[in-house]
Amino acid sequence: MNKIMILSGAGLSAESGIRTFRDHDGLWENHDVMEVCSTQGWIADRKKVTNFYNDRRADLETKEPNHAHKVLAELERAYRGRVYHLTQNIDNLMEKAGAKDVIHLHGTLTHLRCEACTEAFYVGYANQEADTSCPNCGNKRVRHNVVMFGEAAPQYEHIQRAIRECTLFIAIGTSGAVINITNIAKEFKHSILIDPKRAKTASIYEPHDYIDEYFEHFIQEKSGDAMEEMMRLIEEHTKG
Numbered sequence: 001m002n003k004i005m006i007l008s009g010a011g012l013s014a015e016s017g018i019r020t021f022r023d024h025d026g027l028w029e030n031h032d033v034m035e036v037c038s039t040q041g042w043i044a045d046r047k048k049v050t051n052f053y054n055d056r057r058a059d060l061e062t063k064e065p066n067h068a069h070k071v072l073a074e075l076e077r078a079y080r081g082r083v084y085h086l087t088q089n090i091d092n093l094m095e096k097a098g099a100k101d102v103i104h105l106h107g108t109l110t111h112l113r114c115e116a117c118t119e120a121f122y123v124g125y126a127n128q129e130a131d132t133s134c135p136n137c138g139n140k141r142v143r144h145n146v147v148m149f150g151e152a153a154p155q156y157e158h159i160q161r162a163i164r165e166c167t168l169f170i171a172i173g174t175s176g177a178v179i180n181i182t183n184i185a186k187e188f189k190h191s192i193l194i195d196p197k198r199a200k201t202a203s204i205y206e207p208h209d210y211i212d213e214y215f216e217h218f219i220q221e222k223s224g225d226a227m228e229e230m231m232r233l234i235e236e237h238t239k240g
């Protein structure tokens with residue numbers, strides 16, 4: 001059975017109006033990533049980090065799934081059990097588009113996590129307030145349910161499992177700055193890269209200069225515009 005591994009990044013939600021991280025005017029251009037997305041930053045100033053995620057959670061309420069989210073949610077339904085969608089995104093736009101099985105490798109903005117019992121609990125778009133406590137154990141030391149630089153990303157085990165189980169790898173809207181998509185593409189005979197920009201590989205020791213040279217197909221389009229060609233290639237692969 002041909003299973004499909006999808007790894008998506010901020011570029012998937014860009015057309016819904018959610019800023020990416022490393023593009024021009026991206027999130028990390030307007031915030032010091034180490035101040036608001038690292039364990040050191042969290043220890044140094046919990047309030048600043050909590051406010052940062054409260055602002056992003058409130059902003060998310062105004063955002064809607066785009067065409068690519070809807071196509072990927074429909075793909076998950078039509079190919080139930082054969083799509084392994086891992087996302088680096090913490091937004092809930094795939095779920096808003098109807099997806100049920102997306103794995104959020106870097107956590108979820110619509111949940112908080114208890115620092116005592118580690119239970120994650122749904123808060124939707126609400127602010128974390130000073131008196132917010134864990135519904136499971138009552139502890140008041142709760143935090144954003146987002147993986148920060150410097151801490152473990154427990155869901156990463158799914159990456160190796162997806163590489164083992166899948167025959168087609170699709171990278172959508174990710175620079176590969178955190179999860180190296182070049183190395184994953186090397187594990188696959190069949191692969192598709194979807195990104196409007198051509199980018200160089202991170203390491204000068206790679207035999208190829210560009211990330212897309214490690215992929216069987218490169219659809220140099222925004223996610224929404226790439227869906228038709230992506231679906232054609234998926235149908236070709238799963239028929240084969």
Ligand code: APR
Pocket residue numbers: 008009010011012014015020021022023026088089106172173174175176177178179194195196197199221222223224
């Ligand atoms: N459609 C598809 N791709 C797009 C679009 C679009 N409309 N707009 C931009 N992109 C591409 C960019 O060219 C870039 O390659 O999306 C990618 C976004 O890269 P990043 O901003 O680095 O985001 P991402 O790869 O998701 O970052 C990974 O880094 O900061 C951490 O934890 C954070 O999960 C995040 C991780």
